[in-house]
Each structure stands twice: as C-alpha cells, then as structure tokens.
Amino acid sequence: GESVGLHLPTLSVQEGDNSIINCAYSNSASDYFIWYKQESGKGPQFIIDIRSNMDKRQGQRVTVLLNKTVKHLSLQIAATQPGDSAVYFCAEFNTDKLIFGTGTRLQVFP
Amino acid sequence: DTGVSQDPRHKITKRGQNVTFRCDPISEHNRLYWYRQTLGQGPEFLTYFQNEAQLEKSRLLSDRFSAERPKGSFSTLEIQRTEQGDSAMYLCASSYRATNEKLFFGSGTQLSVL
Numbered sequence: 336g337e338s339v340g341l342h343l344p345t346l347s348v349q350e351g352d353n354s355i356i357n358c359a360y361s362n363s364a365s366d367y368f369i370w371y372k373q374e375s376g377k378g379p380q381f382i383i384d385i386r387s388n389m390d391k392r393q394g395q396r397v398t399v400l401l402n403k404t405v406k407h408l409s410l411q412i413a414a415t416q417p418g419d420s421a422v423y424f425c426a427e428f429n430t431d432k433l434i435f436g437t438g439t440r441l442q443v444f445p
Numbered sequence: 446d447t448g449v450s451q452d453p454r455h456k457i458t459k460r461g462q463n464v465t466f467r468c469d470p471i472s473e474h475n476r477l478y479w480y481r482q483t484l485g486q487g488p489e490f491l492t493y494f495q496n497e498a499q500l501e502k503s504r505l506l507s508d509r510f511s512a513e514r515p516k517g518s519f520s521t522l523e524i525q526r527t528e529q530g531d532s533a534m535y536l537c538a539s540s541y542r543a544t545n546e547k548l549f550f551g552s553g554t555q556l557s558v559l
Contacts, residue, residue, distance in 0.1 A: 369547055369548070371550075376552075376555075377552050377553075378449075378451075378536050378538075378550035378551050378552045378553050379488065379536070379550045380550070381547050381548075381549060384547055424487050424488075426487075430501075431493070431500070431501065432478065432490045432493060432501070433478075433488075433490070433548055434490065435487030435488050435489070436487050437485070437486055437487050438485075438486075438487055
C-alpha cells in the first residue's frame with residue numbers, strides 16, 4: 336500500500352545551523368507533495384509544496400528537494416531559529432487526499 | 446481572520462455521549478476535509494466534500510461518525526456514542542480547487558472522552 340515515512344523521529348540542531356528533514360514515499364504515481372509544520376496544540380501549517388515535474392523549489396529560508404528516482408523528499412531550513420522548533424510532516428497527494436507520515440520533531444538549542 | 450475556523454477548540458465528554466464539531470472553511474474553497482490526529486502521529490484522513498457532496502469516507506469512519514456539509518459552506522462532524530478510543534484531535538482543512546492543491550488546516554478540536 337501507499338505510505339509516507341520519515342527517517343528520523345527527532346532532529347536536534349543548534350540555532351543558526353541548517354536543518355535537513357528527510358522523507359520517503361512509496362507511491363511512484365504521486366505527483367504533488369507538501370511540507371507542513373505543526374506546533375503544539377495547533378493545526379498543520381503549510382510551508383512549501385512541490386510537484387513531480389520539479390526537483391527543487393525554494394521559499395523563504397526553506398528548500399524542498401524531490402528525488403523521484405529513489406522516491407525521496409527533503410526539507411532544508413537555512414539558519415534555523417528557535418521559532419522553527421515544531422513537528423514537520425511531509426504529505427503526499429494520493430487519490431484526492433493528503434496522506435501524512437508520522438513526522439519529525441525539530442528541536443533547536445542555543 | 447480568513448483562515449479555517451473550528452469550534453469548539455476543546456471538548457470533554459463522557460463515554461456514550463454524542464458530540465458535534467463545526468468547521469468553517471476559507472470562503473470560496475470548495476473542498477473540505479476532515480482528519481483525525483492522535484498524539485505522536487500524523488493526521489489520518491476521514492472524509493472529504495466537494496461543495497456539498499461527500500465524495501469519500503475512510504474505513505476509519507465507523508457508523509458512529511457522520512459528516513455533513515449541507516450548503517457547501519460549513520461542515521459538521523458528529524460522533525455518536527463516543528468511546529475512549531475516539532479521543533483525538535479532529536482537524537478540518539479546505540482547498541480552493543478540485544485536486545492537487547494545498548490544504549489549509551484549522552487549529553482543530555481536541556476531544557477527550559472520559
């Protein structure tokens with residue numbers, strides 16, 4: 336069946352460093368992916384998306400990379416700040432709905 | 446505020462009681478989704494609407510669950526005869542177009558069944 340998974344449950348980085356959060360997906364037919372950030376007690380917040388006809392997309396301090404050959408997504412956060420501390424989910428659009436993985440918790444320490 | 450709005454934010458109920466949650470999507474968004482999230486997990490799809498039509502329901506949605514979107518605007522999710530296993534965050538999301546468009550989520554309704 337289809338699944339979206341993440342390699343690391345928790346990532347700890349020092350403030351100012353770059354963060355990389357990885358995600359594997361299993362459905363090679365998926366053509367749209369989204370990264371969400373979720374803070375405690377809040378709903379998922381859209382960060383950035385990418386379609387399968389692209390391999391890289393940049394936003395403000397964030398970059399998403401898509402490798403369709405190995406079915407891998409990554410989210411790069413530049414100059415990580417304390418406000419970036421949250422759980423990050425990749426989600427795969429499959430048959431008209433988003434399928435989420437379990438998430439990676441990003442902890443930023445001074 | 447023009448985001449997705451959910452009410453209530455928190456609900457505590459006793460096992461066996463019925464509960465109803467409301468979601469107001471972003472105006473002009475014609476797709477509305479319901480998800481459920483338990484601690485440490487990603488959101489799980491429950492159901493979605495295209496305007497007022499309910500197009501898909503997950504196997505997670507037992508007969509005790511029912512969702513409506515009567516006028517294609519706000520939606521309600523009702524759980525009858527609640528069980529402790531229903532305790533979770535219930536999230537609503539909306540999107541503008543039919544498919545492959547970003548979903549915007551509300552803050553959710555946290556349900557605790559005692």
